[in-house]
Amino acid sequence: MNDSDDAATQTPSPARATANPAPETTIGRTFEVPDTMTAPPRTDAEIPDYVRTLGLPGLADIHVHFLPQNVLDKVWGYFDNAADNYGRDWPINYRFDEDTRLNIVRELGLRAVPALTYPHKSGMAAWLNEWNAEFAAAHDDVIHCGTLYAEPEAADYVPKALAAGAKLFKVHVQVGVFSPDDAVLNPAWKALEEARVPIVIHAGSAPLVGKYTGPQAVANVLERFPQLEFVIAHMGMPEYDEFADLAEKFDNVFLDTTMFASGYFSSPTEVTPAYRERLARLEDKIILGSDFPNIPYPYVDQISGLAALGLGDDWMRSVLWTNGAKVLGLD
Numbered sequence: 001m002n003d004s005d006d007a008a009t010q011t012p013s014p015a016r017a018t019a020n021p022a023p024e025t026t027i028g029r030t031f032e033v034p035d036t037m038t039a040p041p042r043t044d045a046e047i048p049d050y051v052r053t054l055g056l057p058g059l060a061d062i063h064v065h066f067l068p069q070n071v072l073d074k075v076w077g078y079f080d081n082a083a084d085n086y087g088r089d090w091p092i093n094y095r096f097d098e099d100t101r102l103n104i105v106r107e108l109g110l111r112a113v114p115a116l117t118y119p120h121k122s123g124m125a126a127w128l129n130e131w132n133a134e135f136a137a138a139h140d141d142v143i144h145c146g147t148l149y150a151e152p153e154a155a156d157y158v159p160k161a162l163a164a165g166a167k168l169f170k171v172h173v174q175v176g177v178f179s180p181d182d183a184v185l186n187p188a189w190k191a192l193e194e195a196r197v198p199i200v201i202h203a204g205s206a207p208l209v210g211k212y213t214g215p216q217a218v219a220n221v222l223e224r225f226p227q228l229e230f231v232i233a234h235m236g237m238p239e240y241d242e243f244a245d246l247a248e249k250f251d252n253v254f255l256d257t258t259m260f261a262s263g264y265f266s267s268p269t270e271v272t273p274a275y276r277e278r279l280a281r282l283e284d285k286i287i288l289g290s291d292f293p294n295i296p297y298p299y300v301d302q303i304s305g306l307a308a309l310g311l312g313d314d315w316m317r318s319v320l321w322t323n324g325a326k327v328l329g330l331d
Contacts, residue, residue, distance in 0.1 A: 037313050038054060054316060117132055118147050154185060214242075230250075
C-alpha cells in the first residue's frame with residue numbers, strides 16, 4: 001500500500017520530552033466571556049480542568065487529521081508555502097511525530113480520535129482507506145475513518161470500507177477538485193446513507209475558492225439522499241448562512257467549528273448578532289472541530305473563541321461534547 005507518485009522523503013518529526021509540549025509559535029489569545037459563563041482556558045494545559053468544570057467526560061472533536069507520513073509531508077509542505085498559496089503564513093503548530101500528536105489529543109481530552117484522510121486525485125482513496133483501517137486497528141481510541149473520490153471505483157471501495165468498520169468519512173471538495181453531486185458518486189452516497197455513517201465535508205469556498213466549492217452541490221446531494229449525515233467543515237466558511245440553511249432544513253446536517261472564531265480567519269467580535277442568534281438556535285447541530293494538528297495557533301484558541309461568543313455554558317456543553325458524541329456514537 002503506497003502512493004509512489006506522491007511519496008516524499010520522510011523526515012521524522014523530532015520527539016519531545018513531554019507528551020503535550022507548549023506551543024512555540026503563539027501564546028494563545030485571551031477572549032472575554034460573560035460573567036455568567038465558566039472562564040475559558042488560557043492554555044492547552046488548562047483545557048482538561050475547564051472540561052471537567054463544565055461536567056463533561058471529555059471533548060468530542062470530529063475534525064482531526066492523521067495521515068500516512070508521505071501524504072502528511074506533502075500537506076505540511078503546502079502549508080509551509082502558505083504565503084504563496086493562501087496569501088498569509090500558516091505555521092503548523094503541532095508539527096510533531098505521530099506518537100506525540102496522539103498523546104497531545106489524548107491529554108487535551110479527546111475520548112476518541114478521528115484520523116481524517118482525503119485524496120487529491122483518482123486512485124488514491126482506496127489505499128488511504130486501507131491505511132485508515134490499519135491505523136485504527138493499531139490504536140484502541142482511534143476512530144476508523146474512510147474517504148472517497150469522484151471515480152467509478154468509489155462504488156466498490158466505499159461499501160468495502162464500511163464493511164471493514166469505517167465509522168466516519170472525510171470529503172474535501174476543494175482539494176479533490178470534484179463536485180459532490182457528480183452522478184458517479186451516487187452508489188457511494190447511497191451506501192453511506194444506508195449505513196448512517198457521518199461524512200465531514202469541506203465544501204465551503206475558504207480558504208480558497210474551488211471550481212466546485214459552495215453549498216449548491218451539497219444541497220443537490222441532500223435532495224437525492226436526504227438521510228445522509230453531512231457534517232459541514234469550518235461551519236461552511238465563508239458561506240456561513242447558506243450552510244446553516246441546510247442544517248436547519250435537514251435533520252442529519254451538522255456544522256463543525258473548525259477554525260471558526262478562533263482569531264485566525266475570524267474573531268468572536270466579528271461574528272454578527274444575527275449569526276449568533278442562528279448559532280443559539282442551532283445548538284444541537286454544532287460540533288467541535290479543530291483541524292489538529294494543522295492549525296497555526298494553539299488548540300485552546302478554538303475553545304476560548306467559541307466561549308467568547310457568549311452563548312452560555314449549556315451551549316458550550318452541547319458543542320464540545322453532546323452533539324459530537326451523539327454523531328460519533330460515543331458513550
